[in-house]
Amino acid sequence: MGPLPATGPLPSPGPLPSPGPLPAAGLLTDKVVLVNGGSQGVGAAIARAAVREGAVVALTGRRPGPGEALVTELAAAGGEALFVRADLADAEQAKAAVARTVEAYGRVDCLVNSAGLTTRGTLLDTTPELFDQHIAINLKAPFFAMQAAVADMVGRGAPGTVVNIITSSAHGGQPFLAPYVAAKAGLVGLTRNAAHAHRHDRVRVNGLNIGWTATEGEDATQRAFHGAGDDWREQAAARLPMGKLGQPDEIADFVVFLLSERSGVVTGSVIDWDQNVLGGLD
Template sequence: MKNYFDLKGKVAVVTGASGGLGADAARAYAQEGADVALLARRKEKLESLAEEIGSTGVKALAVQCDVADEESVKNAIDEVIKYFGKIDILLNNAGIAVRGGVHSLSVEDWDKGMDVNVKGIFLVSKYVLPHMMENNYGKIINTSSINSIAGDKSEMFIRHVYNASKAAVRGLTMGMACSYGKYGITVNAVAPALFESEMTSNTLFKSEEFLERYSNVVPLNRPAKKGELNGPIIFLSSEASSYITGQTIFVDGGFSVV
């Protein structure tokens, strides 16, 4: 019986791979047999993860990269191509959450949030797509968020640039899907709700009041568990999703349907 989730022989690029959801996804790719290029700014953490993944029998390459800097992105993708020869899968996962509302955000904070969360996807995709188009094959998965369709009334959790940037990711995903499908490239997004990560562990997970309120709203009555985003990512990266493009899968315990 064919294994539709088998990624042996594929090369996956993961941005924001130095920790949290990106590192988890990189491990999941390796478990399914894919070689993995790990991109992030923190080279030491990347090298440690690359060593861990490499010990499982697949190839792993650590590449320092600032996704908001075009020259850094260009050099990083050049290095990946030189090492692996191709890119089959791109997980645009790098992101930041800048707190603050429109009335209080500085222009610098607004630009920082948009640069990493939206411009970063644009730049990495810009330099990966020509290689996928040449091979008439590619799987691109962009990380959006439940906050692309939901805000928060609590003052301490207002993140307006995060809302705006993650909504932009969904729009960009649809546009890319329409343009690159003819090259055999699918483009989809995952939109996680509350997962414990470096971004949330020191803020949202430290507020018992918030966790209780969140759990009361979500149909599954809890935040996500570690690793629960990996399944949807692998699905969208594999032949199991060969006729799916332009979609956003909300991995949110039902939050989006309440």
């Protein structure tokens, strides 16, 4: 047999397709799930996925408009949800959101901390005020929400799960994300500390270091800080290995798995949910 004919360069495979939401499997049937930052973006996708999987969901946000609209949407789909207005920069409001969920539904089985602040600042230009804002939203709020939710789980002698939405930038990040990285790296350590502290209580705590994701908040950030135009998503996707930005519904399916018993005994894991490989070099 002779040599194969030259075929030239292989064609680009194109972007990896988005499968859309997975079919319901009842992974969270009868669970009470609190999603902080659940009125838009990744948090809203998680709320939708949790309801689809049989959970009752409480979701927090600062603005009642988007939160109430999502509750109405979930009710129309046959689910049950509650909007809790909360400014998570205030630790007392973060704790009160847990108390309101317990008041409404009797308990919290699962907590997701998905609220985040991504305003820009470098080491040289970040003010103490900006730094404090990042600590308040990205670290302090998850700390005290976890404190209240885990106290409910431990007080009932019941197992529970927590998932913290972190960021791949927690490994170092871009220079213009200095206060964000500082706070989110702290959340990585907190996730592991809480998981270790409460493993004998059967409370599992895990985190996701998510990569660049297509959300309403990211759209606003790109326009406000980077002068992005209407086609910024397409331009960004073309530069990424899989040919697309991360999708909120895909993250949501992964979070539901971690919240559910299907993820087994996994705790203290901070998973890089990204298409770039830490330490990989070209």
